Amino acid sequence: MKKIEECNRVMDIYLGLDKGERVPLNVTLHLLTCAKCRKQVKGLKKAEKLARAPLEIPVPIDDSTILAVMHKINPQYSELKNPISITKWIIYGLAMIVFMLAFGLSKFQESNKGVMISFYIVFALAVSAYCAIFVGTNMDYFVKMMTTKKTAA
Ligand SMILES: [Zn+2]
Known part of the structure; x- marks a missing residue:
């Protein structure tokens, strides 16, 4: 009987x-000698941990964290995202079109x-191939752009 009273008192303190x-030392000493209370404390700690878990602040999912994770998976990922590569693509595309037009105009004189x-067929094929490769290699950029627009609307 006295043992149960002691257990209740210890658990109250705990x-x-x-x-x-x-x-407190007397509680610790009791826990060391009393398996029943030890079990209760263990259960309480487990319950506390479970109750606390959903309250933990989740890591905010934003562009920088996704990018950080993706960068860890694939170090080249951020380079794909780099707007400089898009600019480069556009510059090369424009240069190609200018070159093609200059070539076409010079050939025009021969009538x-x-x-x-055949020149315009090659030109059209080159431009569409270029566009396909451009979109294909920068797919994640376009997907991101589209999803950003969707969430912004
Ligand atoms: Zn006890």
Whole structure:
């Protein structure tokens, strides 16, 4: 009978403790000698941990954290995202178009219809191939752009 009273008293003290407060020596000594209370404390700690878990602040999922994770998975990922590479693509594309137009205009003087038609077919194929490769290699950029627009709307 006296043992149960002692257990209740110890558990009362234990439950009255503030978080992080040092467990009094008599409680510790009781826990060392009493398996029943030890089990209760263990269960309480487990319950406390479970109850606290959903309250923990989740890591905010934003662009920088996703980028950091992606960068860890693939160090080249951020380079794909780099707007400089997009600018480079546009510059090369414009240069190609300018070159093609200059080539076409110079050929125009010859007024050879066969050459002109084959030139424009090659030109159209080159531009569409370029666009396909551009979109294909920068797919994540376009997907990101689209999803950003969607969330902004
Ligand atoms: Zn006890």
